[in-house]
Amino acid sequence: MSDARLTDLEIRLAWQEDLLRTLEETLHAQQTRVGELETFCRQLTERLRALQDGHDPTPDDGPPPHY
Template identity: 40%
Template sequence: MDSEARIADLETRLAFQDDALQTLSDVLVEQQRTLDRLQLQLEVLARRQEEMQSRIGDEGEEPPPPHY
């Protein structure tokens, strides 16, 4: 293989690798955005659950009605 063909082959490989790296980078950025959004949703759900548990805990401390 002559030098020009080798250089052309290397340039072609480099172009494909650059494209692959950019694609992977884009996917990683999208996954990070999704992860951030899911973490926020989880925090909101955890707060709601704590609020509901505290409400249920407050109601559970009431004495039973007299007919029991």
């Protein structure tokens, strides 16, 4: 195998390793965000169910300031 071909393969491998690392970081960030959104969705669902049942899970801060 010639030096030029070996160098070309090494360059391609370096680019692929960098791309793979970037994709892994992106996937990890997306998975983290999906987890956060699932938690948020679950909380909203629980709150909506509580409101439908007539129980507001948020504390009552008293009357609005214009009273």
